[in-house]
Amino acid sequence: MKRALIPLLFFIGLSVALAISLTKDPRRLEDTLIDHPFPAFSLSSLDEPDAVLTEQTVQGHISVVNVFGSWCVTCNVEHPILMEVSRDENIRLIGLNWRDDREEAKTWLAKRGNPYDLIIFDPDSELAIPLGVSGAPETFVTDKNGRIRYKHSGAISFEDWDNIFQPLFKTLEAE
Amino acid sequence: MRVLFCLLFFWALPAFAQTAAPSANPALDDRAREIAQSLRCVVCQNQSIDESDAPLAQDMRKLVRRRLEAGDSNEDVINYMRDKYGDFVLLKPPVQSNTFLLWALPFLLLLGGLFWFIRVGKRPS
Numbered sequence: 001m002k003r004a005l006i007p008l009l010f011f012i013g014l015s016v017a018l019a020i021s022l023t024k025d026p027r028r029l030e031d032t033l034i035d036h037p038f039p040a041f042s043l044s045s046l047d048e049p050d051a052v053l054t055e056q057t058v059q060g061h062i063s064v065v066n067v068f069g070s071w072c073v074t075c076n077v078e079h080p081i082l083m084e085v086s087r088d089e090n091i092r093l094i095g096l097n098w099r100d101d102r103e104e105a106k107t108w109l110a111k112r113g114n115p116y117d118l119i120i121f122d123p124d125s126e127l128a129i130p131l132g133v134s135g136a137p138e139t140f141v142t143d144k145n146g147r148i149r150y151k152h153s154g155a156i157s158f159e160d161w162d163n164i165f166q167p168l169f170k171t172l173e174a175e
Numbered sequence: 176m177r178v179l180f181c182l183l184f185f186w187a188l189p190a191f192a193q194t195a196a197p198s199a200n201p202a203l204d205d206r207a208r209e210i211a212q213s214l215r216c217v218v219c220q221n222q223s224i225d226e227s228d229a230p231l232a233q234d235m236r237k238l239v240r241r242r243l244e245a246g247d248s249n250e251d252v253i254n255y256m257r258d259k260y261g262d263f264v265l266l267k268p269p270v271q272s273n274t275f276l277l278w279a280l281p282f283l284l285l286l287g288g289l290f291w292f293i294r295v296g297k298r299p300s
Binding site for chain 1: 218230234235256257258259
């Protein structure tokens, strides 16, 4: 009689294991770069094709690096929020213009407003791949030492800004 | 007319179908290809970056080549991508503590089944 329960127990165990894995999103990548230094790069700025920007851009102060592109639909949704939060002078907001056309990106920003203090132009994913970027928008927060401390996939909402970013800035500021 | 049609039809020569420019280093091409086949395109899921036409996959192929040209071994390149995108970027899951069950379960089930089969088979009907 007891032996008959074995397949049932096996089935229950399997169901539980599968139910747990259903709650996990396989599209969510691991955040392997947290606490790692911001990758080295050498790229031009969106406005000045001759300028050379390097990883020093994110060193010495807390920075928010936002991956965007004029082709990116969700970036339209996120844009007003970035415009609003960039009013805070203490926040250094750096744009990473990813896989875009220089002129199209400029037009996109001219139409909507430019929330960024500085924009890195990365048409061939030279910085995006070392950052483990898989889509736009994606946002990174780096500390004063230029280490990546947080990665946000998808558009930032005002709730995210108040509940995740602001407390994080406070922690990083206190370090 | 028919001749023209035939001409147009056969115009699609396979030589023109190649997207990558022929390179002076076929050995490097082979290695780049081999690596690309083992890396997952992170935006298209179950496709390797070798098969995918996604823009990010194209850029990842370029990066694989650049790193090989800079003198990296195949393993270096794969580890580089793994550092950036995690184990997910590997099409074949590595054998490690969190994938042990995945690799071992088929064999454990087979053993269990054999055990059961022998025991039941021995029982007098």
